Amino acid sequence: MSLGIRMLGVGVGVAATLVSVSSAQAQNTDDLPASALTLTVAQGDSLESASSQRSVVLVCAPTVLGTHPATGSACDELNAAGGDFEKLHGRPMRMCPMIYDPVTVAADGIWQGSPVSYRHTYPSMCAAENRSTYVFEF
Structure with a gap:
């Protein structure tokens, strides 16, 4: 042969x-239990008072899809944090300018079958990026 x-x-x-x-x-x-979220980034100190907002859909289970520009990476980041938004690592910490320009991030939906409603306001987009590399990057 x-x-x-x-x-x-x-x-x-x-x-x-x-x-x-x-x-x-x-x-x-x-x-796998369903994991589907609507993610929002709003310019302001709350969703209600935001001057602008943008939202995407992120589905991580039973299949990975959505309108998020980096669905796979965002799902990987959330899976690594066990679905806990407070445990997202983000980029290595970097110095951010001390200019107060608040950004509020939000997540609503279901993570592994459990309801999710998360809100956090950061002093700037730079500070928000220190906490999440992909999830709120859209």
Whole structure:
């Protein structure tokens, strides 16, 4: 048997294994409780008094999708924090200018089957980015 035919056989075997692993993973994610959130970033010290707001949808289970520009990374960041927004790590701490320009971030929806309603006001967008790399980056 030539090397080319053996390599083709190995490639087909690897492809079949990847398909079966992907199928198994897809089936496992169907068993996960729902995780779907509406995320909001508002310019102001509350959602009600914000001068501007932008919102996205982030779905992390049973499948990853939504209008968030980095759905996979945002879901990974939330999963690493156990869905606890207070435990998000964000970027390495950096110095932010001491200019008060408040930003309020919010999350409403369901995380792993439990209701979520989170609000936090930061003194600036720089301070907010120190807490979350992807979740509120849109």
